[in-house]
Amino acid sequence: MDESLALFIEIVPTLLAAVPVTLILTFLSAIIGNTLALPVAVGSLSPHFYLRYPSLFYIFVMRGTPLLAQTYLIYYGLGEFFPGTWVQKSFLWPYLRDGFWYAIFAFSLNTAGYTGEILRGAIMAVPKGEIEAARAFGFSSALIFWRVTLPRAIQICLPTMTGETILLLKATSLASLITVWEVMGTARQIQKVTFRVYEPLIAAGILYILMVFVLTRLMMIVERRINRHRLAPA
Amino acid sequence: MDQASLFSLLSFGPDGWGMRFVEGLVVTVEVSVAAYCISLVLGLIGAGAKLSNSKVARGVADLYTTLVRALPELLLLLLIYFSGADAIKFILSLISEDFDDFEINPFAAAVAALGFIGGAYMTEVMRGAILSIPNGQIEAAKACGMSRFLILRRVILPQMLRYALPGMGNLWLSATKDSSLISVLGNTQDLLFMGYRASAVTKHYGFFYSVAAILFLAITIISMIVIKMLEARVNRGYR
Amino acid sequence: MFKSIIKSAVVVASLALATSAIAKDKIRVGISPEAYPPFTSLNAKNQWEGFEIDLLAALCKQMDADCKIVSIAWDGLIPALNGKKIDMIFNSMSITDERKKVIDFSDKYYNSPAEIIGTKDAPNVTVVDNPDGKGGKIANPADLKGKTIGVQTATIHADYAAKYFKDATVKVYDTADNHNADLVAGRIDYALLDSVAADDFVKANAAKGIGAKLIVPADPIFGVGAGAGLRKNDTKLKDKINAAIKAVRASGEYDAIAKKYFTFNIYGD
Numbered sequence: 001m002d003e004s005l006a007l008f009i010e011i012v013p014t015l016l017a018a019v020p021v022t023l024i025l026t027f028l029s030a031i032i033g034n035t036l037a038l039p040v041a042v043g044s045l046s047p048h049f050y051l052r053y054p055s056l057f058y059i060f061v062m063r064g065t066p067l068l069a070q071t072y073l074i075y076y077g078l079g080e081f082f083p084g085t086w087v088q089k090s091f092l093w094p095y096l097r098d099g100f101w102y103a104i105f106a107f108s109l110n111t112a113g114y115t116g117e118i119l120r121g122a123i124m125a126v127p128k129g130e131i132e133a134a135r136a137f138g139f140s141s142a143l144i145f146w147r148v149t150l151p152r153a154i155q156i157c158l159p160t161m162t163g164e165t166i167l168l169l170k171a172t173s174l175a176s177l178i179t180v181w182e183v184m185g186t187a188r189q190i191q192k193v194t195f196r197v198y199e200p201l202i203a204a205g206i207l208y209i210l211m212v213f214v215l216t217r218l219m220m221i222v223e224r225r226i227n228r229h230r231l232a233p234a
Numbered sequence: 235m236d237q238a239s240l241f242s243l244l245s246f247g248p249d250g251w252g253m254r255f256v257e258g259l260v261v262t263v264e265v266s267v268a269a270y271c272i273s274l275v276l277g278l279i280g281a282g283a284k285l286s287n288s289k290v291a292r293g294v295a296d297l298y299t300t301l302v303r304a305l306p307e308l309l310l311l312l313l314i315y316f317s318g319a320d321a322i323k324f325i326l327s328l329i330s331e332d333f334d335d336f337e338i339n340p341f342a343a344a345v346a347a348l349g350f351i352g353g354a355y356m357t358e359v360m361r362g363a364i365l366s367i368p369n370g371q372i373e374a375a376k377a378c379g380m381s382r383f384l385i386l387r388r389v390i391l392p393q394m395l396r397y398a399l400p401g402m403g404n405l406w407l408s409a410t411k412d413s414s415l416i417s418v419l420g421n422t423q424d425l426l427f428m429g430y431r432a433s434a435v436t437k438h439y440g441f442f443y444s445v446a447a448i449l450f451l452a453i454t455i456i457s458m459i460v461i462k463m464l465e466a467r468v469n470r471g472y473r
Numbered sequence: 474m475f476k477s478i479i480k481s482a483v484v485v486a487s488l489a490l491a492t493s494a495i496a497k498d499k500i501r502v503g504i505s506p507e508a509y510p511p512f513t514s515l516n517a518k519n520q521w522e523g524f525e526i527d528l529l530a531a532l533c534k535q536m537d538a539d540c541k542i543v544s545i546a547w548d549g550l551i552p553a554l555n556g557k558k559i560d561m562i563f564n565s566m567s568i569t570d571e572r573k574k575v576i577d578f579s580d581k582y583y584n585s586p587a588e589i590i591g592t593k594d595a596p597n598v599t600v601v602d603n604p605d606g607k608g609g610k611i612a613n614p615a616d617l618k619g620k621t622i623g624v625q626t627a628t629i630h631a632d633y634a635a636k637y638f639k640d641a642t643v644k645v646y647d648t649a650d651n652h653n654a655d656l657v658a659g660r661i662d663y664a665l666l667d668s669v670a671a672d673d674f675v676k677a678n679a680a681k682g683i684g685a686k687l688i689v690p691a692d693p694i695f696g697v698g699a700g701a702g703l704r705k706n707d708t709k710l711k712d713k714i715n716a717a718i719k720a721v722r723a724s725g726e727y728d729a730i731a732k733k734y735f736t737f738n739i740y741g742d
Contacts, residue, residue: 065451066447166303170306173307177418201312209304
């Protein structure tokens, strides 16, 4: 038992050092993915089939295949095409060498699919009366979308998005499989070096629980802020 | 390499990877089905515990769902995969010292881990479904003098299915995708692992990972059709 | 298929995961399925092949044992051995002091030097005196300054890179396969790995500009070679396997197998 405790104390700083990697992966992917979700959702509701079908197909593929398969496909699949091409000479290459950006890319595309579907449902759930009211005021279609439909849709799907963000935080653990050493990957590396199975995993688990707890709290604050007009005045 | 020779790598002949992918598909479906069955059992028990009057049962069930939902699936999988062996070894050592030598089937350990994870989400789905059954019906059944087991069997379970099915369908789709995580263990011949092996040997990463992804998509499509049919069936009395 | 579903569900549900393995001469041998040619790889026919597979077969025949290969990821091998999921590791595992803390080893059954390989644009690597002043030589860290070098996690090569290549970016990979893929993709400049595996890879990828850059001089970090990994208290199996290694070496069977794969003396001195 003492040995376990000593190992815990020894590995916690190493794991803590990986926490920023996990958090940056989560937040960058969330920002990019949720932004991309908007055109996906709008496209999937478009009256034009050439916008609607690709968007729906995109959502379907992202939700229908494992994230790990998508991640491998993007990292190794793209890696196959670069040798000897102009890409290796370009200013982007230092980034394209690094698994980190592939992880961001894969997680963002995946998030865009999942959030796109959620946003699609939320846009459809916006009460018709509100849109008609805006139209009666002479709002243009674009203005209705930006000032009425979208804010209301975001408000409707916010609780679901909180859940999705936590799922994304957990999903970043897959980045370790493409050489990005975030918390989970670091724990696995420690496992391999110390030949101890449990201590690294349990220590990493505690860190994930803490991160999920803080993230949940943060999202609650955001939710409260967005819904502040609905709260009774203090 | 041109397309024709790429596809010849996927042939069903002795040197092609076609048959391996079929086997991988079967393993993925097997693992998903077995894990899903375990999560159904755990979900029923968990929902029962969450709705019970016992503080201890509620506490344990809450801890279970909270932990599983906060921890990455990969971490839980590895933890349960490795600890499963040790935990059973410990239990057996309490019974007798004769069990020092034993073998754990890696397939079973992976299934147990995935089932344990799915069970937490299933608990929430089933809890919600049980709560959606109007209380008056249960009271009416009680008033008719039905036993608790009979109420469960004749009133709660049949109706619950209707409310739980959308959630259960989603969890089945998650189960098929989560099963791909076991490829990390390196000893399960599942679909993604075949993609990994085939691409590592042939160096055609993009092609073989695409093949794996397309087969996963096929599982999803077939599952969605079956779920739609099931939903229509359980809802047949309501339209 | 259904049978196995039901079987596994029942097995798990009843917690009756354990089946006792009392049969005497059954040895479960752990090998990772990550392709490591020409030592071990799993082909499209689902058959194991390679030098170690042939050697293992010879050793098992010698021991009159029924050997069964169990496929386990590289980093899971030692936990699996100590968790009694397998009885022996036969997977080019180098005998190192670090590993000896947790498992035991047979005598070595081959020893090959480490090698640095690199992309077309990466210059050759030279050798300098080891700064520790004990007279050894090391790969020149100055040549690797600012470069990216890939190694497989938890290997002697990872230890070597971590110790000597402080000015380089050492990128740690799950498997050698993966750093090889990234070398071809140009994501890393060099990789440090076993010379035999390196030669095989260089040969297959010469057209893509991959070339040998340096055979790394011997170093205490590299240990004495690869041995079969065994549980610490399993002296019975250790004695048997050591005797079998001696026997196949003496009978010439070892050399016959080695000739199929190598043009040089893979056993080492």
